[in-house]
Amino acid sequence: MMSWWRQFGDADLNGLVEEALEMNHDLQAASARLEQARLRAAIAGAERLPRVNASIEGSRQRNNFIGLPFPGASGVLTSRSESYRLSLSTSWELDLWGRIRSGQLAAVADSEAARADFAAARHSLAAQTVKAWLSLTEARQQEDFARNNVLLIESTTRQVRLRYELGIRPALELRLAEANLATAEAVVEQWHAVREQARRQLEVLLGRYPSGRLVEQTTLPELLPMVPVGLPSDLLTRRPDLHAARTRLLASDARIVQAEAELHPKISLTASGGTSSDELENLMNNNFLIWSLGANLVQPLFSGGRLRANVKLAKAQAAESVMRYRSVVLGAFSEVESALATNGAYREREARLASAETKARGALRLAESRYKRGVESFLAVLDAQRRLIETQSQRVAVRRLRLENRVNLHLALGGGFGGEGIQ
Secondary structure, eight states: OOOOGGGGGGGGHHHHHHHHHOOOOHHHHHHHHHHHHHHHHHHHTTTOOOOEEEEEEEEEEEEEEEEEOTTTOOOOOEEEEEEEEEEEEEEEEOOOOHHHEEEEEEHHHHHHHHHHHHHHHHHHHHHHHHHHHHHHHHHHHHHHHHHHHHHHHHHHHHHHHHHHHTTTHHHHHHHHHHHHEEEEEEHHHHHHHHHHHHHEEEEEEETOOOOOOOOOSSSSSOOOOOOOOSSGGGGGGGGGHHHHHHHHHHHHHHHHHHHHTTTTEEEEEHHHHHHHEEEEETTTTTEEEEEEEEEEOOOOOOOOTTTHHHHHHHHHHHHHHHHHHHHHHHHHHHHHHHHHHHHHHHHHHHHHHHHHHHHHHHHHHHHHHHTTTSOOOOHHHHHHHHHHHHHHHHHHHHHHHHHHHHHHHHHHTTTTTOOOOOO
């Protein structure tokens, strides 16, 4: 089953996502919580079965009879005795009102919700890893653009300095060129810091030590396949958070039954059997067999309103679960609609910025040509350089936002367009 992040067409990214899903510490903690939920469900299921205990006892006793007037006795009279007991006992509560069964159903539903939470954590981690990779790649591309801009501005500054030294241009133009160069160098350092921070954030997601040794890509991926028209709404049923909310709703209903069953009598059956003798060798002799049978009925009469308050509490928690489920469903549709609407806006914005970049580059060439011929001021060159630099940076930023929006869409859908998800 293909995973949705493979559509970015980068083998390194595929490896990073797989590494994060295997090594991320937060995901490992979520896995431990899932195991705890499974064990609680197993414990709740064991409550429906009889309890059987086996025991073996042995004792040796010595008694002293001091001050008793036994005829012919001299000194302190003593007696010794031994006793041994082998027994097997069992007890079983008759679940007439469904208290234990409802508790088991609630625990199983909680375990299923924990499994869905774990799947949601995996899905979210995959999305975080892709976004961190996109941020790191954008920072690398922005830094490369900034370094190229420094080379461009250095060339312009040398030309201005030469004209200033020849007495052709005033000192103001040289100062403006040097200030523009210093600003461009500062932008390089800014993006270098962003790049180093993004690199270490991605390493932490991968479960690695943040050493800053991760090698990133130089450019963002090309445009992704178009979003299919008419996506079925039942794709949302794959979302693990929806499944978790639905199973928690079932658990809350089961706890109402469990709380109401606490108002009824508890009936238990007990039985025990074994042997008792003062000789160890007689423990397996049927002639020393002992046994007992019993039944126990407990009816709560007064608890200060605790039991009925528990019923009301369970119903209130169930009502909360219903509202929470509705909220999650509504939020899921909102996330999908927002991602689809934003996708078109980002696509149009990127196209316009690409056109603006082409025009800005042409404007810069024209401004430099006119400046060299002395028919244009240096301010026109500075303005053209600034526009080109800003347009380049914005175009790359919008490309990253557009790719991130695709990630958000898959996160909202719970997987890919063709039904592939993440388990």
